Amino acid sequence: MITIGVDAHKGVDVALALDEPGQEFRQWQGLNNAGGRRHGPLSPPSVPSSNTRQ
Numbered sequence: 001m002i003t004i005g006v007d008a009h010k011g012v013d014v015a016l017a018l019d020e021p022g023q024e025f026r027q028w029q030g031l032n033n034a035g036g037r038r039h040g041p042l043s044p045p046s047v048p049s050s051n052t053r054q
Contacts, residue, residue: 008032
């Protein structure tokens, strides 16, 4: 199972997907407008997040 969380802000939207053990699986961020949300799928994380559960 994959869990997805979305955090919408005035200027930027952020999405984070966690795998079943709670590790960061994919992440995405874009401008909070129609153009910013048209970018591709969630990208693989480049650096482990400090918020990732162990």
